[in-house]
Amino acid sequence: MEYNPNEFEKKWRSFWEENEIYKVTNDFSKPKYYVLDMFPYPSGSGLHVGHPLGYVASDIFSRRKRMQGFNVLHPMGYDAFGLPAEQYAITIGVHPAKSTNDNIKKYRNQLDNLAFSYDWSRQVNTSDPAYYKWTQWIFIQLYNHYYDQAADKAMPIENLKAIFEKEGSKGAKAANSLDEDFTAAEWNAMSEKDQMSVLMNYRLVYRKAGMVNWCQELGTVLANDEVVNGVSERGGYPVTKKTILQWSLRTTAYAERLLNGLDNVDWSDALKTQQRNWIGRSEGASVFFKIKDHEANIEVFTTRPDTIFGATYMVLAPEHDLISKITTAAQKEEIAAYLAYVKSRSDVDRMSEVKKVTGAFTGAYAINPITNTAIPIWTAEYVLAGYGTGAIMAVPSDDDRDKAFAEHFNLPIIDVVDKTDYPGATLSDKVGKMINSDYLNGMEVKEAIEKMNSIIEEKGLGKCKINYKLRDANYSRQRYWGEPIPITYDEEGKDQPLAWNDLPLELPEMADYKPGNSTDSPLARNTEWVNSFAQGQLETDTMPGFAGSSWYFLRYMDPDNPNEFASEEALKYWESVDLYIGGAEHAVGHLMYSRMWHKFLFDIGKVPTDEPFKKLVNQGMIQGVIEYLYMKTEKTNGYSHFLCAGLAKKMEIPSDQIAQIPIHVDMVQDYGSAQSYLNIESIQKFIEWRPEYKDAIFECPNGTFHKGNFTPQNGATDSSLRTESVVGKMSKRYFNVINPDRVIEQYGSDCLRMYEMFLGPLEAAKPWDTQGIEGVYKFLKRFWSLFYTNEKFTVSDEEPTKAEYKVLHTAIKKVNTDVDRLAFNTGVSAFMVCTNDLKKMKCNKRAILAPLLTLLSPFAPHIADELWNQLGHSTSIALEAYPEFDPTYLVEDSITYPVSINGKKRATIDCAPDLPKEEIEKMALEVEQIQKWLEGKTVRKIIVVPKRMVNIVVG
RNA sequence: GCGGGUGUGGUGAAAUUGGUAGACACGCUAGACUUAGGAUCUAGUGCCGCGAGGCUUGGGGGUUCGAGUCCCUCCACCCGCACCA
Structure with missing residues (x-):
């Protein structure tokens, strides 16, 4: 009998399901191991061959751990809320709840085909009320806590009230977004409403005015990715900034702990560095500059207080509150014009035109607190409202941007650091000797910074401060498809969370869930729902996509618990994720928010660890080959003109006269190879697919194809039109997506799994090679044939030779160390070597093949169970013990x-x-x-x- | 610009601690069995050379008995962040 996976793979998948082979119990007597995959967002297009790469890796790892006696938690679920789901639903005109469920079914089917050993009874769906009840519960916990910087942890907001009553705001060292201090007397005199607004500035989720992308023409708020080049993605209408009240997550309170926690996790350096950069810790000083003829002060943050003698002007971000207050009458017009200009520019413009120097003078002057000289105050878009204090003291001698600005506007430049001792040092390097700086003169920069810091603190001009690039995360979406925020507002506007037993606050069914005609979320139109609680009107914004994904891995531990997000015992047992595999695109989003939530839950005693993911690995992308046709940018006699790629190169046509048109890879002969081409039949197919090119000319070296006729040259009868093959993203827009279902139809699921692993290192990006899979298929055939002689299942009970044992144990050793270090590609090759060796020895002995089968089973579970069954067993091989390596078999004679x-x-x-x-x-x-x-x-x-x-x- | 990563045959790659570079595959070449082969099997396959032999892990330099691996330097490509005070 030949190896024919289609004959038995489905059978085994049903067997596993019916017998609940992968069911995980909270059996606390066994050692635990938690292997987590980043759960997918179930998109409409389903999985392509790249998605399961990490899933296969973690599955092999989990299966082996299980066979080694561990209780392995290896679950899967769906990140089902969020903008893409809603957009997809709007596009196809189906309610997101329905389209999401349909997509989940599609995903489930595809995942099942790949034979993952998930315990599906633990499945999690972030859009399920039974799940998001707990997302809302955590939201309320965040709402009810503030960050106490003295205790360095989250504390109940009630504690804060008690402190305010006795000592006012100065009594608490708490992370907040409040500008002014207040005394105990002031606090006690406040109305309840005012007290609530004060407290809002301390909560870990809090409401503040925030900017959104507002599109007047569409009459709606747009997400960042719906804005392309400053205009709306749909329609291309202008987008402006609008300030509305929004919920924020106080991630910044945890900045230091998020940074320090990285030292204790086993993640790649690349990923840790990305997170460190994102947090962007910098030490410096915040200094107050008085404004001439005004009460107000300008606070700046600087990492270079030593250069304060060289501060010759100041710059406020265009969004800075003080601009309107300090601008002189004479400068009003100029400032207004400048602010209008800035407003017209999108974030993308501002980012892409970094080199462009723009700005305007306010007419006002600030007093340098150290030199007591008056320096002009400007506004310029190179100063960002969201970073530091939104204001800088400009030191043109020691900062590239300040220098460019000063040169452009003819502002004075005073050299304060002499770098002659440090050839090659750039402006921003903190080295050199101080000059032109009074009492700092002659000091090294480092020394001068310390000196200046102490002077600033002593004189009360400011204080030393640590600043973070990290910003509080916007936590509101003016959208339908997300978790409703469980907060109400009474007639006075006082906020109040829902009671525990009012949760979950369910997302109401709405026929019209499209974004509305205002900055309000679609939920605002459902007045019945908004008014469904006596305590006040419901918040109508919903939570962002990353809310549900910030804690899903905890729910898997105890997925059906109606009383808690997970029981204490389950949390204590499963503790945290031992191995997390997922894409690198979540490096700073999901992975940062999950860590923050986890630290918060740790603070309030709900989880046993401070970090959620011990070891984290990013799988690389599986790329595709994009096949391009070359088309002349200029038409020939009014016809589109395609050229053979070889011809175009020979003719050395400049690249600006050639357009590359991606073509569906199914139409290309020898797809993926350097010789890929179209024959006349494939050109016909291409024309049928893209009728706009039906009259196009296709010029090949041996002739020309036009309107259904091939005109040969030089007596040729046939010709080929070469395409250009380029390795790139596998994506719908390049028509090069490989669907795993089709690969499975042709080669079987085991083959796909092993081939994905065989392609190369887990973490590397690598192209999918359609031909390469043959090698793995041949291997499986060979492996199968070890059990068959003359088409009959034949396994001998003879005692193996030393040489045969050696082959087996070499494989056991190699596969084990390879799986340990997640080197699945070399693990697969170890199986190939072993099979080739046994084949040469004509070995069909049970004592060799049975352990080899168990060794293979995590990689190729179907063939393993099929042959295991043929060996006379009635249970799944997944329940067997993993073979152990015996070094005595590897002792060499010479x-x-x-x-x-x-x-x-x-x-x-x-x-x-x-x-x-x-x-x-x-x-x-x-x-x-x-x-x-x-x-x-x-x-x-x-x-x-x-x-x-x-x-x-x-x- | 800053940060991270990667450069090894025609291709994907391997080499766990400095110790036989190119395992395992794809592709290619030749042969066998075949009416046929996109099936299977056998042999060969880094480059140069008839050969002895020489060269070879992006380039250059260094440490070492010995370097793909360590150090210095330059180059190319990929990814992330991007006016961060």
Whole structure:
């Protein structure tokens, strides 16, 4: 019988499901291991061959751990809320709840085909009220807590009230977004409403005025990715900034702990660095500058207080509150014009035109607190409202942007750091000797910074401060498809969370869920729902996509618990994720928010660990080959004109006269190879697919195809139109997506799994090679044939030879170490080597094949169970113990030493493993080929590395 | 610009601690069995050279008996962040 996966793969998948082979119990007697995949957002287009890469890897890892006696939690779920789901639903005109469910079914089916050992009874769906009840519960917990910087943890907001009553705001060291301090007396005199607004500025989720992308023409708020080049993606209408009240997550309170926590997790350096950069910690000083003829102060943050003698002007961000207050009458017009200009520019403009220097003078002057000189106050878009204090002291001598600005507007420049001792140092390097700086003169920069910091603190001009790039996350979406925020507002506007037993606050069914005609969410139109609680009107914004994904891995531990998000016992047992595999695109989003939520839950005693993911691995992307047709940008006689890629290169047509048109890879002959081409039939197919090119000219080296006719040249009868093959993203827009279902139809699920692993290192990006899968398929056929002689299942009970045992145990050892280090590609090759060796030995002995089958089962579970069954077993091989490596089988009878002369290999010798060094040296020198190299030379030294090599140094 | 990563045959790649570079595959070449082969099997396949031999892990330099691996330097490509005070 031939290996025919289609005959048995489905059968085993049903067997596993019916017998609940992968069911995970909270059996606390076994050691636990938690392997997590980043759960997918179930998009309408389903999985492509790249998605399951990480899933296959984690599945192999989990299956092996399970066979090694661990209780392995390896669950899967769906990140079902969010903008893409809503957009997809709007596009196809189906309610998101329905389209999401349809997509989930599609995904489930595709995932099942890949034979993942998930315990589906633990499935999580973020859009399920039973799940988001707890997302809302955590939201309320965040709402009810503030960050106490003295205790360095979250504390109940009630504590804060008590402090305010006795000591006012100064009594608390708490993360907040409040500008002014207040005394106990002031607090006690406040109305309840005012107290609530004050407290709002301390909560870990809080409401503040925030900017949204507002599109007047569409009459709606747009997400960042719906804005392209400053205009709406749909329709291309202008988008402006609008300020509305929005919920925010106080991630910044955890900045330091998020940074320090990275030292204790096993993540790649690349990923840790990305998070560190995102947090962007910088030490400096915040300094207050008085404004001439005004009450107000300008607070700036600087990492270079040493350069304050060189501060010749100040810049406020265009959004800064003070601009309107301090602008002089004479400058009003200019400032207004500038602010209008800035407003017209999108974030993308501002980012892409970094080099452009723009700005305007307010007419006002600030007093440098150290030199007491008056310096002009400008506004310019190069200062960002969201970073630091939104204001800077500009030191043109030591900052590139300040310098460019000063030069452009003719502002004075005072050199304050002499860098002559540091050739090659750039402006921003913190080195050099201070000059033109009064009492700092002669100091090294480092020393000067310390000195200045102490002066600033002593004189009360400001204080040392640590600043973070990290910003509080916007937590409101003016959209339908998300978790409703469980907060109400009474007639006075006082906010209040819902009571526990009012949760979940369900998202109401709405026929019209499209974004509305105002900055309000669609939910605002459902007045019945908004007014469904006596305590006040419901918040109508919903939570963002990353809310549900910030804690889903905890719910898997105890997915059906109606009383808690997970029981204490379950949390204590499963603790945290041991291995997390997922895409690198979540490096700073999901992975940062999850960590923050986890730290918060840890603070309030709900989870046992401070970090959620011990080890994290990013799988690389599987790329596709994009096939391009070359088309001349200018039409020929009014016809589109395609060229053979080879021809275009030969003719050396400049690249601006050639357009590359991606073509569906199914139409290309020899797809993916350097010789990929279209024949006349494929050109016909292309024209049918893209009728706009039905009259196009296709010019090949041996003729021209036009309007259904091929006109040969030089007597040729046929010709081919070469396409250009480029490795790139696998994506719908390049028509090069490989659907795993089709691969499985052709080669089977085991083959797809093993091939994905065989392609290359898990973490590397690598192209999918349609032909390469044949190699793995051949291997499976060969492996199968070990069990078959003359088309009959034949396995011998004879005792294996030493050599056969050696082959088996070499594989056991190699596969084990490879899976341990997630090197699945070399693991697969170990199976190939082993199979090739056994095939050569014609080994069909049970004592070899049975353990080999268990070894293979995590990689290829179907073939393993099929052959296991044929070996006479009635249960799944997944329940067997993993084979253990026995080193006694690997003891060598003799060792082959390479013998090198001056590091170049010239011969090999075989010696007994325990032969003393002197004997090995003697043997090596006696070899004929070596003798030849020693002629006329002196042996200076012989190096013998036991069990490795011999090197003879001559001269 | 800053940060991170990667450069090894025609291709995907391997080499766990400095110790036989190119395992395992794809592709290619030749052969066998075949009416046929996109099936299977066998052999070969880094480059140059008839050969002895020489060269070879992006380029250059260094440490070492010995370097893909360590150090310095330059180059190319990929990814992330991007006016961060």
